[in-house]
Amino acid sequence: MRVAIIGAGITGAACARLLARAGYDVTVVERGAVAGGTSASCEGNLLVSDKTPGPELDLAVDASVRWPLVARELHDELGPGFPSIEFEPKGGLVVSMTPEGAEPLRAFAASQRAVGIHAREIATDDALELEPHLSREITAAVHYPQDAQVQPVVAVEALLASARRAGARVMTSTEVVGSLHDAGGRMAGVSTSRGDVHADLVVNAAGPWAGEVAGALGLSLPVLPRRGMVLVTTRMPHRVFRKVYDADYVGATQSGDADLQTSTVVESTAAGTVLIGSSRQRVGFDDRLDVDVIREIATKSLRLFPFLEDMQVLRTYGGFRPYMPDHLPVIGADPRVPGLYHVTGHEGAGIGLSVSSAEILLALMNGTTPPLDPAPFAIDRPTLTPHLQEVAS
Numbered sequence: 001m002r003v004a005i006i007g008a009g010i011t012g013a014a015c016a017r018l019l020a021r022a023g024y025d026v027t028v029v030e031r032g033a034v035a036g037g038t039s040a041s042c043e044g045n046l047l048v049s050d051k052t053p054g055p056e057l058d059l060a061v062d063a064s065v066r067w068p069l070v071a072r073e074l075h076d077e078l079g080p081g082f083p084s085i086e087f088e089p090k091g092g093l094v095v096s097m098t099p100e101g102a103e104p105l106r107a108f109a110a111s112q113r114a115v116g117i118h119a120r121e122i123a124t125d126d127a128l129e130l131e132p133h134l135s136r137e138i139t140a141a142v143h144y145p146q147d148a149q150v151q152p153v154v155a156v157e158a159l160l161a162s163a164r165r166a167g168a169r170v171m172t173s174t175e176v177v178g179s180l181h182d183a184g185g186r187m188a189g190v191s192t193s194r195g196d197v198h199a200d201l202v203v204n205a206a207g208p209w210a211g212e213v214a215g216a217l218g219l220s221l222p223v224l225p226r227r228g229m230v231l232v233t234t235r236m237p238h239r240v241f242r243k244v245y246d247a248d249y250v251g252a253t254q255s256g257d258a259d260l261q262t263s264t265v266v267e268s269t270a271a272g273t274v275l276i277g278s279s280r281q282r283v284g285f286d287d288r289l290d291v292d293v294i295r296e297i298a299t300k301s302l303r304l305f306p307f308l309e310d311m312q313v314l315r316t317y318g319g320f321r322p323y324m325p326d327h328l329p330v331i332g333a334d335p336r337v338p339g340l341y342h343v344t345g346h347e348g349a350g351i352g353l354s355v356s357s358a359e360i361l362l363a364l365m366n367g368t369t370p371p372l373d374p375a376p377f378a379i380d381r382p383t384l385t386p387h388l389q390e391v392a393s
Contacts, residue, residue, distance in 0.1 A: 004199035009039040012205035013159035014354040020166035031175040035156035041319020044152035046352035049144035055376035063356040092147030092243040102140035105247040179217040187339030208320040210344035222387040225320035235272035331377035
């Protein structure tokens with residue numbers, strides 16, 4: 001079976017590796033460079049701490065089990081000469097900075113513990129022992145040992161290197177401009193700027209651009225770009241040891257508001273830089289630098305880690321997350337066109353959820369039992385159907 005995967009970010013790479021290793025004849029089509037979009041403009045988080053109980057959290061838990069295995073497999077397969085994907089199961093710490101924010105954080109953690117998440121409420125002194133440079137003004141803290149991190153660009157390159165070893169091909173600088181169909185209307189491949197790519201199955205894994213790709217294929221898909229910005233400091237001795245964020249971050253991830261929202265997220269990289277976020281804003285694909293957003297992110301970060309006031313910002317970058325109006329990704333077949341699948345809409349969780357999303361895709365293609373119930377991620381789910389109609393109209 002020939003499969004054309006549109007998109008060479010983390011989701012497309014994870015799907016390419018899994019399908020190629022399962023015996024599919026895989027071609028990845030990417031209009032730009034490998035990991036040139038969202039995967040190059042994020043922190044590489046693998047989180048359970050920011051997700052409410054439900055299908056997305058279930059997917060994150062499954063992914064938290066798979067990522068250590070994938071990291072080990074990639075290291076063993078590609079050898080020490082290939083750069084490390086920097087998989088680090090360092091855990092996360094979520095804190096409240098106000099008296100009124102303490103109880104909602106505790107209640108959120110309790111709801112996660114009820115479904116099996118390791119969300120350990122700890123005292124302020126214990127939080128300061130984990131993060132000695134954290135502000136002493138925190139009012140509540142929850143430790144999440146299941147949170148982890150990877151270097152996202154290297155992870156994409158490693159997944160694709162593994163896929164190539166299994167026979168996959170990757171076509172960069174190749175834009176999808178249309179679809180191919182057989183006499184019965186089934187998808188038979190895609191037309192690209194470099195000619196036709198014939199395939200028995202087509203996977204739209206184009207992240208924030210999946211809506212545009214769907215349009216090129218003659219369909220509607222209500223995935224929208226949600227812009228976020230990150231600040232990067234110069235290198236320093238490690239003073240932040242986990243992913244640490246204000247409890248406001250959870251509300252920002254689940255909000256459907258198009259206006260600017262910022263919340264404090266701070267973490268170190270293996271190289272010694274500190275990543276500071278985050279923002280969410282629906283402004284289309286406008287990638288212009290916004291100094292006001294940067295200022296707001298920087299100011300809020302000082303409440304969590306006062307020492308950052310003396311640190312120098314090396315650079316800033318922004319990227320677009322694939323936002324879905326009901327806050328769940330689309331994973332599975334498109335009932336409107338046989339042979340077409342979508343794997344997109346993970347918003348800021350795509351790095352973490354990619355490997356489990358690929359497992360669901362493979363099971364659906366093979367007709368085997370997926371690791372999780374795929375119904376909540378179906379394109380024709382009740383919570384998404386009205387938005388499909390809106391886009392179509």
